[in-house]
Amino acid sequence: MVFYFTCQSRPDLAQKYIIYMGRDKFENEALIHNGWPEDLWFHVDDLSSAHVYLRLPRGETFESVPEEVVEECASLVKANSIKGCKMSETKIVYTPWENLKKTADMVVGQIGYHNHKRCKYICVKKNADIVKKIEKTRSEDLSPDLQAERLARDAEVLAEQKAAAKKEAEEQKLFKLKCEQEKYAKSYDRLFDDEPARTTNQESENDSDDFM
Template sequence: MVFYFKARPEAGDYTIFMGLDKFENEELIKYGFPEDIWFHVDKMSSAHVYIRLHKGQTIDDISEGVLEDCVQLVKANSIQGNKVNNIDVVYTPWSNLKKTASMDVGQIGFHNPKMVRTVRVEKRINEIVNRLNRTKVERKPDLKAEREAVNAAERAERKLQLRDKVPSS
């Protein structure tokens, strides 16, 4: 089960999502998209929250408002983190997530620690969490099939671009 949320409307059409549990998080880690940015409470147990950016966007394109939505959702979905103020939330591109066979289910590391950003969250802002929860939709997506469909579309696009570059004789 994956939970989907709509970021604040004035920020544009962004979907924020998170897995139901650590097993769902494994699937999200495995079948993520290059446009996905991963969020987690630092040094505490919490949900793995993602935002899917638009093609061509990077972590630098996340607006303050969308960032606030993501970090508030992570904080609200951390048993420990939701109870205390002044927590840190880390975030990084999905492509920077590192998973090895020796890691526990739902556990990750980073390929490049310098790509991990940290934001301080002073307190839970209920207005934001409640607004996000009103947009919450539960789905059981086939993450592998979604990823394979995107890969196939990208291969087809590259094939077309290569064909267009080949000079005709």
């Protein structure tokens, strides 16, 4: 089971960003294995906490997420950390899902990073207002098939890529044909093909004799 939230810090973005949060280490593990390339992962730095995933719209980058949305996710992580929620200020780490590293020796729910340079950090203070707003959007406990959702997402992306590749191939074919037509139209032989036939002086004289 996981919880779903929608961002509340920006009314215009409420339906644009969806937040996933595991209730325990087993749900966190499921989210780790079935995350999307569009996900941003949030966690309290150096402390245990819930794993929060912000699902970005396709095409949006790590750097383009509004600060208000980042702060909202960070505040949610802090509020769902046994130790972090008691601290006046907490350091939160966030990074793209694809930067998470899971090795065989790690316990359930534990992860590392492929590249620490791709991690960002934000310090958040207790903010009951932000947490209260987002908690109002908390879904009931749901049991989605995370693997099926990921497979459906991948199938959709693959279909879009194939359609784009087909369109590009057709455009290249038409462009090549156009270039060949233009080349032919400008060629030396083509210029002469368009000219009327001319007679030689000898042919003219012969023609004249015939008429005499």
